[in-house]
Amino acid sequence: MTKIMKLCKVVKPGIFTTVQDLGRHGYQRYGVPTSGAMDSFAFVTANLLVGNEPADAGLEITLVGPELTLLDDTQIAITGANLSPTINGCPVAQWQTLQVCKTDVLSFGRLKSGCRTYLAVRGGIAVPIVMNSRSTYIYGKFGGFQGRQLRTGDIIKAYDSPTSKSRLIMPSRLIPQYASELTVEVVSGPQLTYFTQLGIETFFSSSYAATPEFDRIGYRLDGPEIEKGNLSAMISDAVPVGAVQVPSNGKPIVVMRDAQTTGGYPKIAIVTTPCVSRLGQVKPNDRVKFSEISLSNAQKRLIEYGAALSQIKRNLVELA
């Protein structure tokens, strides 16, 4: 059995901080969404920077960071959205291994880019495995830290892992920039016939703004209405992560990792797997455009993305 240590005490929880890993797979038939880190690229990188496996559990921090008091010496890494992290009030760098000591205070400041910050700790966050995953599923109240977001006073634990002297950094050319305007690639959806030609053109030629409804379930976007035809209501079917659904108001909703597994809104398109991760860094008022690619090109990108994830480790550079 791996030993478990007390990692930190939550002084302030931030607005929405949860334990996540790379998701809970194989249970959608029971109505259980996959959950998992919204931005898997930043999440995996954080883990690799502290010598963890890609899928070890870490913290996902949203827009406003927590304040944590360390209860032991260890190594951490912070990736994803730039939330101006500090240790004992001194700014520290993201995308590299950080040595931290017992009683250090880790806190966050102003959001400079992106939406979600990842905090990995050497050994990984210690929470029980529920259905093959440590990810929090808020609506089912299970997984992660007691099935909920972190609160003031929580004591977070980690698996004890022998300390390493080695410190790593992600080369700056490989650090993603989270511009507030982006184009995501999509494959056209299975219910295209529910939309008029005009509706489809509107969708692909318009820019949509992220609204304040942007949680782990999905992004409600605002912009030109997508026209639907006269087909009657569709029968609910399975909804994958990345599906762009169009409810009766004609404004698209992009389904994310905690979404319900079935639904009855027609899907005009499905965002590709790599672009779903990038969408995880979209915040309210960012603008999104959709660009169609063929299935074969989408699958090429998916395979390249998998390769890129497995390359990260080799690309990390030892800090002097």
Place this chain on the structure above:
Amino acid sequence: MDQEIKHLPVGDKALLVEFGNSINLQINQKVRNLDSLISQSALEGILECVPTYCSLLIYYDPLRISFDQLVSQLRDLEERMSEVNFPGPETVIEVPVIYGGEYGPDLDSLARYHNLLEEEVIQLHSGKKYTVFMIGFIAGFPYLGEVDDRIVTPRLATPRLRVPAGSVGIADRQTGIYPFESPGGWRIIGRTRIRLFDSGKSPPSLMKPGDIVTFRPIGEEEFELDSK
């Protein structure tokens, strides 16, 4: 007449097999048959299948199997479907329900909508065997069908922000049970203490597509007893 089976890409790693576009047992049976054939035949590169009313969503790994290869393998399985004898439903689950009052806030209005007495609605709802068409929406939520024509009722115009766990509802021809407290637009006619989802169990969901479900009206005493 056999409707044509459609195979559609859904994003970069899923394929939808569509057997039709209506809610009926025959189509749903085909969905379940293909689902069980796939799990028996251990097709290469299949990650996960999600059966719904009239379609099966298949997640696959494009590194291990291409879309076209998968379609052709599925066609083989679909042809075999008519030759295979699938076992009938084995599991019958009885759900004790306390109808009306604070537990079923929409029973009264639903009865009036149909010019029925509350007792008649209860009788019609509990007097039928339902089939689980799919599990979806939230963890462990069963979509059961179909309710008697006389109590088919549309969803609420404005969904409730909080529907208590265990609530039994009607939406159009379907009836269902909320495993967790959640927002919801189904018309709530009663409540059960039965536990529909347990993340510690395997499988975690009490019900699965194809199961038969019956409702048994109970009184306050038995309902309170069930909570112990």
